[in-house]
Amino acid sequence: MSEAIPVVLLIVPFLAALACFVIRSSACRSFIVIATAAGLAVSSLLLQGPLAPDAGLRWAGIIDPVITGGDFLLLAIMFFLGCRYRNFLIIMLTASQLGLFAWLEFFVFAEDQGHALFAVDILSLVLVRVVCLVGGLICLHAIPYMQAHEQHQNLARSRQPQFFAVLLLFLGAMNGLVLTNNLAHFYFFFELTTLCSFLLIAHDRTEEAVGNALTALWMNGLGGLLLLLAIWGLYSQSAQLDMGGLVAATAGNPAALLPLALLVLAACTKSAQLPWQKWLLGAMVAPTPTSALLHSSTMVKAGVYLALRFAPAFAHTLLAQGLMLAGGFTFFAAAALAIGQRNAKKVLAYSTISNLGLIFACAGIGTPGAVAAGILLILFHAVSKGLLFLCVGTAEQQVHSRDIEVMRGLCAQMPFTGMIAVLGMLTIIVPPFGMLLGKWLVFEAGADHVVFYLMLVLGSSFTLLYWVRLAGTLLASGQTTGFKPEIKPFLTRFPLAALGCGAVMLGLAAPILYGRLLVPLTSLFPVGRAFSAGQAGMLTTAVGSFPLIVVFAVAALIGLLALSGVSKAMVGRKGTAYMSGANTRLPDHFVGPLNRPVRAVVENAYLVPLFGEERWTLWVNLAATGLLFLMLGGALWK
Amino acid sequence: MMQTAALALAVPCAAILLGGLLSGIDRRLTARLQSRQGPPLSQPFLDVIKLMAKERMVTNPWQAFSPVASLGAAAFALVFFALQGDLLVILFVHMVGGVFLVLGAMASPSPYSQTASQRELWQMLSCETLLFLIAGALYLTTGSFRLSELSALPEPLLYRLPLLFAAFFFALTVKMRKSPFDLAGCHHAHQELVRGVFTEYVGPYLGLLEIAHWLDIVLYLAICSLFWATSTPAMILLPLAAFLAVIMLDNVAARLTWRWMLGWGWGAAFVLSALNLSWLKG
Numbered sequence: 001m002s003e004a005i006p007v008v009l010l011i012v013p014f015l016a017a018l019a020c021f022v023i024r025s026s027a028c029r030s031f032i033v034i035a036t037a038a039g040l041a042v043s044s045l046l047l048q049g050p051l052a053p054d055a056g057l058r059w060a061g062i063i064d065p066v067i068t069g070g071d072f073l074l075l076a077i078m079f080f081l082g083c084r085y086r087n088f089l090i091i092m093l094t095a096s097q098l099g100l101f102a103w104l105e106f107f108v109f110a111e112d113q114g115h116a117l118f119a120v121d122i123l124s125l126v127l128v129r130v131v132c133l134v135g136g137l138i139c140l141h142a143i144p145y146m147q148a149h150e151q152h153q154n155l156a157r158s159r160q161p162q163f164f165a166v167l168l169l170f171l172g173a174m175n176g177l178v179l180t181n182n183l184a185h186f187y188f189f190f191e192l193t194t195l196c197s198f199l200l201i202a203h204d205r206t207e208e209a210v211g212n213a214l215t216a217l218w219m220n221g222l223g224g225l226l227l228l229l230a231i232w233g234l235y236s237q238s239a240q241l242d243m244g245g246l247v248a249a250t251a252g253n254p255a256a257l258l259p260l261a262l263l264v265l266a267a268c269t270k271s272a273q274l275p276w277q278k279w280l281l282g283a284m285v286a287p288t289p290t291s292a293l294l295h296s297s298t299m300v301k302a303g304v305y306l307a308l309r310f311a312p313a314f315a316h317t318l319l320a321q322g323l324m325l326a327g328g329f330t331f332f333a334a335a336a337l338a339i340g341q342r343n344a345k346k347v348l349a350y351s352t353i354s355n356l357g358l359i360f361a362c363a364g365i366g367t368p369g370a371v372a373a374g375i376l377l378i379l380f381h382a383v384s385k386g387l388l389f390l391c392v393g394t395a396e397q398q399v400h401s402r403d404i405e406v407m408r409g410l411c412a413q414m415p416f417t418g419m420i421a422v423l424g425m426l427t428i429i430v431p432p433f434g435m436l437l438g439k440w441l442v443f444e445a446g447a448d449h450v451v452f453y454l455m456l457v458l459g460s461s462f463t464l465l466y467w468v469r470l471a472g473t474l475l476a477s478g479q480t481t482g483f484k485p486e487i488k489p490f491l492t493r494f495p496l497a498a499l500g501c502g503a504v505m506l507g508l509a510a511p512i513l514y515g516r517l518l519v520p521l522t523s524l525f526p527v528g529r530a531f532s533a534g535q536a537g538m539l540t541t542a543v544g545s546f547p548l549i550v551v552f553a554v555a556a557l558i559g560l561l562a563l564s565g566v567s568k569a570m571v572g573r574k575g576t577a578y579m580s581g582a583n584t585r586l587p588d589h590f591v592g593p594l595n596r597p598v599r600a601v602v603e604n605a606y607l608v609p610l611f612g613e614e615r616w617t618l619w620v621n622l623a624a625t626g627l628l629f630l631m632l633g634g635a636l637w638k
Numbered sequence: 639m640m641q642t643a644a645l646a647l648a649v650p651c652a653a654i655l656l657g658g659l660l661s662g663i664d665r666r667l668t669a670r671l672q673s674r675q676g677p678p679l680s681q682p683f684l685d686v687i688k689l690m691a692k693e694r695m696v697t698n699p700w701q702a703f704s705p706v707a708s709l710g711a712a713a714f715a716l717v718f719f720a721l722q723g724d725l726l727v728i729l730f731v732h733m734v735g736g737v738f739l740v741l742g743a744m745a746s747p748s749p750y751s752q753t754a755s756q757r758e759l760w761q762m763l764s765c766e767t768l769l770f771l772i773a774g775a776l777y778l779t780t781g782s783f784r785l786s787e788l789s790a791l792p793e794p795l796l797y798r799l800p801l802l803f804a805a806f807f808f809a810l811t812v813k814m815r816k817s818p819f820d821l822a823g824c825h826h827a828h829q830e831l832v833r834g835v836f837t838e839y840v841g842p843y844l845g846l847l848e849i850a851h852w853l854d855i856v857l858y859l860a861i862c863s864l865f866w867a868t869s870t871p872a873m874i875l876l877p878l879a880a881f882l883a884v885i886m887l888d889n890v891a892a893r894l895t896w897r898w899m900l901g902w903g904w905g906a907a908f909v910l911s912a913l914n915l916s917w918l919k920g
Contacts, residue, residue, distance in 0.1 A: 431730045447777045457770040461763045472744025544724035544783035558710030562703040569702035575695040577748035588747035602752035
């Protein structure tokens, strides 16, 4: 039974994707998507680890050739895309992958000696549930979103079948990537997400969309090549493709450090770390479900998953130190760049890059506590960020802009979406919610390294600044009465409400999860600091403690008190904003020349000269490249 | 357990009394420095009581939510401090107060409170980073973020953290909303932004925020006392000296712009702190 669930998680999305592609009826498609999302959610919750050491072996005879064939097919498609768009870079990258892969497959890889096809540990369990639950909700939200999206486009023939097929295929690819225990199979799913992301970003077929999709394709193609080189190197060290076995076999082996460094670089391209942030920023042109899926539950999470999975193999080496610094730098620099942005989706994008940097840094710190913090951050980030993307997408369809200043006062226009968005932002920056718990754990784990700690402090202060500013901007309006929840389809409201509840409540599970994560992680890491899992409801590290239950209870109490204050204020007399005594009947206007009302326009200080991306991207990329070279150098240093 | 509960009640009450008293001293001393008589020491309390009795009025419901959240966070942070908890947790909880102050101020379309909110964000950035660096220094010297480990130190932290203390003094000036950094809302309603972030809060809401401000200052002074945690008289004298120095500075310094605060003030404070941290490690 338990062995069948991984197969279900793998096969069902592929079949559903095929069905979506073939059946053109919109009602059938909606039904398929809803059923698949529900089925995946249930199966992911039923999945339990660990599996038997020979899990999935009886299907190896079918799965192995299918995946090898799929690999060639994928590379051929990408090669063809490179030729079609005359992109020399993509042609080169895919051709070299094709050659290398064929050589490895036919001349290097020996027959597998009965290693498990699937492996489920707590890391893959967290990831699978993130993919299936958050990803599933995003797919649900996409159903009404894409209908509205196509209304503006006047298409002769709906392109939704392709879109939903790729969306579901993406979920299947992510499930496979997370559940597989074979590094060659991992490579296949890794490449599959690359191709899916290309198709999703290029979906609208505008010149900009195709251009950005091609950027994503070549950058991730480079990642694929690096991964393939890493697989070759790792295989030549220990002659196996079993991921768990590889981690154990390469730990402490200095000769394996170079392939591990290539592996980490591949992970960095996938997770759009500086200097490869361009593809993720470009991916913003795509419809919102794509951005939500790429940013929160899939794609970018594949990179950090790979780094965390292999973290025990390179813990406490110069490579790990370099990764910690590079991740810390990305955390800080991307947060600074987010301050200078007035495009709401780009703020979200930079914040994603920044948080992923933090997770990479966790893999670099390489203590059980830090890696557990990284896994918790993956979970909390997926929920909060998925929620925010869906909110911004819903808002964008109403106000027809991504400009933060246009969204000013959104909470008055769209109380439901606006308030959930503000709540989502609070769950990122304020205790006792999950993201802050994760960040606290990183603070506690990384304080030994002064330079990293400085970057951590700066990055988290910048993060606070841009989120508060964005939340405040959504709230800004002089309206005090007559809030009507906007009328939205159930499939728009349900994912928002579910993710909102998740973002608020999931933090409570942190102590249990942290405790459960630490036990297996401690056995994986050769050296690690002493830790204590702590009492119930308390998050305890070696150097500090977070009384989570108490904070949660007090926060709930204060929130209720404040809300009762709000309800009292709602019945009282309403005031008007101070306009030097020259108020008019309109809430944000004052009496100007000729007694005409003049709107008081205030915009946020984005400090573009100081934080603008035009000015800094080049320098930040140079610095990040330098740090990555430092990391590579650390791997070569014997 | 009972002891903890009693502490949780007693600490905020004591801090309110202390904070109000400090505010009274501040007003009296400032008046004397300006050759005025000044109000009695109880004046801040009378002011707040009067505010609390006024009519509730808002331009946006968030202005009713924010003061309660702000005050709650400030009180909670102080209780944690008294319980000798994890300094990082104390700082994170304390941060919430500032977040809600800004959210409430931004919720109104008033240009004064909007502009001041932007400045308040820069001020928050300046203060928070420096406080987190102090937490880092605490970890590097005691090997733990828990305040309870501090009393075991043989010599005052100030000996090892002189530069960080200078940076902390800058943060204290910013937090107390005193010249030269009373940018986002000072104690007088005659600056170019009226009362800055407080412009749109009226009546009881303003009263709650005033109390929250007292609590914030008490927390800052408590953090100041960490620099000399080895002797009880020093734990009182050091914060008091810092407090008086800020008031003196307020009366002799002209106001600077927020660009100056961020560029030179915070820049210098951050560099000093980073230097100090780096030699702790070695």
